[in-house]
Amino acid sequence: MTNESPIKLSYITATKNKLPYLRAGLEKVIAQKKPGEEILVADGNSSDGTKEYLAGLKADGKIDFFISEADFGESHALNKLFLAAKGTLIKIINDDDAYYFPAIEACKKFMLDHPEIDILGMEGGSIKHRSPSELYVCQVAGYKDGYMRWQKDRTPFDSSVLGLMLRRSSLPVLGFWNHSFTMADTEFTFRVTAGKASIAWYTGSAYVYIKNQDGVTWVRRNRVANEIARLRKFYLNENPPTYPIKKLKQFKRFLLKIYSRLSGHASSDFPMEWLKMVELSEKWLEEKSVEERPKFLF
Numbered sequence: 359m360t361n362e363s364p365i366k367l368s369y370i371t372a373t374k375n376k377l378p379y380l381r382a383g384l385e386k387v388i389a390q391k392k393p394g395e396e397i398l399v400a401d402g403n404s405s406d407g408t409k410e411y412l413a414g415l416k417a418d419g420k421i422d423f424f425i426s427e428a429d430f431g432e433s434h435a436l437n438k439l440f441l442a443a444k445g446t447l448i449k450i451i452n453d454d455d456a457y458y459f460p461a462i463e464a465c466k467k468f469m470l471d472h473p474e475i476d477i478l479g480m481e482g483g484s485i486k487h488r489s490p491s492e493l494y495v496c497q498v499a500g501y502k503d504g505y506m507r508w509q510k511d512r513t514p515f516d517s518s519v520l521g522l523m524l525r526r527s528s529l530p531v532l533g534f535w536n537h538s539f540t541m542a543d544t545e546f547t548f549r550v551t552a553g554k555a556s557i558a559w560y561t562g563s564a565y566v567y568i569k570n571q572d573g574v575t576w577v578r579r580n581r582v583a584n585e586i587a588r589l590r591k592f593y594l595n596e597n598p599p600t601y602p603i604k605k606l607k608q609f610k611r612f613l614l615k616i617y618s619r620l621s622g623h624a625s626s627d628f629p630m631e632w633l634k635m636v637e638l639s640e641k642w643l644e645e646k647s648v649e650e651r652p653k654f655l656f
Contacts, residue, residue, distance in 0.1 A: 366394040367466050368445030368526070371453055372435035374402035377411060379454040382633065387451055388420050390459045396422040398442055400435035403428040433537035440529060446470065449523050454568060454632070456639035457520075458647065461564035465523050468558070468654050475656060476528035476555040479505060479547075480521035482565035483642060485635050493635060495566055495642040504551075505559040505655060514552040514593040516586075519543035520565040531555050541585045548593045562652025566639035568632065 369387050373380045380399075387397055399421060401408045409426040416424055423442055429435050436450065447469050449462060465478055481502055483495045504515030522543070524532055532550055539545040551557065587598035 363394050365396050365445040366470060367447045367449060368443035369397045369449050369451050370439035370443060371399045371451045372432045373408060373453040375404045375406045376453050377406045377408045380408060383453050396445060398423040398439050400439050401426040402435060430537045433535035433542040437534045440534060443526060445526060447523055448526055450519050452520060455520055456566040456568060456636050458564050458643035461562050465560050469523060474556055475558045476531055477524040477550060478558045478560060479517050480560040480564040482521050482563055484567045493638060495639055502559060502561060508551050514548050516544045516547045520567055539585055541582050544586055544589055548589050552593055558654055558656035560652060560654055562650050563643055563646040568635045568639060
């Protein structure tokens with residue numbers, strides 16, 4: 359017989375060859391970890407010291423589980439963590455973004471108080487450039503609106519992995535992540551909102567998406583754009599952008615790539631300004647927590 363308390367929340371993170379980001383982000387999760395919570399990490403057989411770093415954290419009791427082996431990408435890694443997690447609830451934490459943990463705690467309490475809810479989405483922000491040298495955070499648009507349309511007529515909608523909290527026992531309803539997609543959160547959330555899941559929404563800001571050149575959505579951005587167009591056609595019957603619009607977007611991405619090279623932001627380097635972006639994001643999240651009067655929609 360055991361006296362261990364049941365695990366209420368599992369934080370899960372997938373990573374590969376992003377040790378500087380992982381180290382900075384994971385330390386924040388470890389610092390706020392509460393009794394009845396666990397931290398699990400899946401590493402895709404990194405060659406940058408990630409495995410050794412995670413082994414040290416596990417030996418010190420700072421994380422509860424890790425695996426380091428070759429996989430088929432982020433979705434495959436997350437699926438393995440879904441199976442390893444013990445928590446009533448699961449919160450995915452990206453290794454290179456910013457989170458507001460008081461909001462996550464509020465969502466945890468809501469989900470524990472409402473066992474009928476299978477999955478919860480949250481609002482958030484995204485880092486933007488006002489000028490090449492000036493950064494700011496703006497609210498992510500459309501996710502709450504998408505939820506409200508879904509509430510009204512069950513129109514499927516997509517949302518970000520950064521804002522998802524799901525019930526582990528609801529995995530048979532929600533399904534696993536499809537590792538044939540790079541934008542697996544887009545595919546997952548469209549599929550879930552087109553299905554039978556019971557969904558709730560938190561209107562407060564809980565995260566900030568920080569785009570960086572080592573991130574999957576940046577490295578594989580052309581594939582990402584094509585996947586999103588396919589998914590929107592399948593679920594919403596929206597036609598993909600016309601050829602001229604598509605070419606203009608490609609040209610814009612080309613210019614951004616050239617600018618990044620001229621600015622010396624090599625993808626192999628840990629961009630120190632990323633730490634500034636995290637600091638800016640956390641300040642924005644704290645300010646929004648004062649301004650907003652968040653509520654749960656369900």
